[in-house]
Amino acid sequence: EIVLTQSPGTLSLSPGERATLSCRASQSVRGAFLAWYQQKPGQGPRLVIYGASSRASGIPDRFSGSGSGTDFTLAISRLEPEDFAVYYCQQYGSSPYTFGQGTKLEIK
Amino acid sequence: EVQLVQSGAEVKKPGESLKLSCKGSGYSFISYWIGWVRQMPGKGLEWMGIIYPADSDTRYSPSFQGQVTISADKSISTAYLQWSSLKASDTAMYYCVRRVTGYYYFDYWGQGTLVTVSS
Numbered sequence: 001e002i003v004l005t006q007s008p009g010t011l012s013l014s015p016g017e018r019a020t021l022s023c024r025a026s027q028s029v030r031g032a033f034l035a036w037y038q039q040k041p042g043q044g045p046r047l048v049i050y051g052a053s054s055r056a057s058g059i060p061d062r063f064s065g066s067g068s069g070t071d072f073t074l075a076i077s078r079l080e081p082e083d084f085a086v087y088y089c090q091q092y093g094s095s096p097y098t099f100g101q102g103t104k105l106e107i108k
Numbered sequence: 109e110v111q112l113v114q115s116g117a118e119v120k121k122p123g124e125s126l127k128l129s130c131k132g133s134g135y136s137f138i139s140y141w142i143g144w145v146r147q148m149p150g151k152g153l154e155w156m157g158i159i160y161p162a163d164s165d166t167r168y169s170p171s172f173q174g175q176v177t178i179s180a181d182k183s184i185s186t187a188y189l190q191w192s193s194l195k196a197s198d199t200a201m202y203y204c205v206r207r208v209t210g211y212y213y214f215d216y217w218g219q220g221t222l223v224t225v226s227s
Contacts, residue, residue, distance in 0.1 A: 035213040037153075044203050044217035045153070056215065088153055092212035096169040099153040 002027055002091050004100035012108040019076040021103045023089035028069045030093030036065055036074045039102075040085045048087070049074060081107070110134040112142075112204050112218035119224045120194050127190040128221050130204030137185035138162040141207035143214065144178060144189045148200045158207060159187060194225045 003026040013019055023034065032052040037045035047056040049065035052072055062077040076083055084107050089100040115129040130142065143158035157168035161180040168178070180187040187204060202221050205214035 033211065033213075044220050046217070047213065047215050050208070050211070050213050090153070090155075090213060095167075095212070096171065097155045097212045099155070101152040 001096055002029065002094055002098050004089055004091060004098055006087075006089060006100035006103045008103060009101075010104045010106060012106050013079055014108045015079050015081055017079050019074075019079055019083070019105055021074040021087055021105070023067075023072040023074070023100050025070040025072070025091060029072075029091045032068045032072075033091060033093035034065075034067070034072050035090045035092060037088045037090065038083075038085045039088065045088060076105075079105075110206070110216050112206060112216055114202075114204055114218040114221045117222040117224070119226070122194055122196055122225055122227055124194050124225075125190070125192050126194055126223065127188050128202055128223070130187045130189075130218050132185045132187070132206070135206075138182050140209065142180065142187040143205045143207055144176075144187075145203045145205055145214075145217075146172075146200045147203065147220075153203075155212075156189070158212075161185075161187065194223075196225050196227075198223060199225045 005024045007022045034052045036049040038048050039045040053065045064075045066073050086102045086104050088102045111133045113131045138161045141158045141160050144156040146154045156172040157178045159166045159178045159180050161182045177190045204218040206216040208215050
């Protein structure tokens with residue numbers, strides 16, 4: 001089973017700043033099959049990025065994903081108030097399809 | 109508009125049975141795999157298993173194999189997650205998800221069903 005470790009656990013930033021979230025895999029993720037999800041309180045997660053770098057439908061271009069192998073990054077270029085949430089990465093290259101433990105992006 | 113609408117919150121006792129539902133609309137229900145994801149209190153997400161409603165082909169995560177049963181009724185566009193004997197450790201939020209064709213990531217999520225198991 002591939003274990004995904006997200007860092008930091010909590011990231012405190014101000015609107016307008018840039019956020020960089022990390023997701024590290026215990027072994028190489030086949031095909032860069034990595035997704036990112038955003039979860040706000042009381043809601044189900046929302047797909048943000050798939051294939052490590054492709055934005056999902058309706059996701060603003062301030063969100064970008066990168067990486068391959070074992071190291072992946074989600075960047076948000078200029079934080080808007082609605083971006084503050086918990087973000088999860090998920091690998092779907094190998095069963096079981098595992099998630100990271102999440103990074104909470106909070107307003108500073 | 110694609111929607112996955114889940115059944116309401118449940119409070120159960122250990123040993124009881126339970127069946128959660130997830131109704132899909134706004135797309136061809138039989139053409140997409142539907143899965144379930146668990147989120148225990150204060151914890152991350154865990155993929156449980158998935159079903160193809162057209163033929164009921166079902167796959168389970170090893171951690172959940174034998175612990176739950178996933179099924180679907182394509183005539184009413186509804187998928188199910190069921191337990192025959194609940195444990196306190198089944199207390200969690202459960203999400204149904206739609207799998208993107210050909211890949212195991214999920215483009216639509218239900219609103220979640222909170223299951224509380226307590227004596």
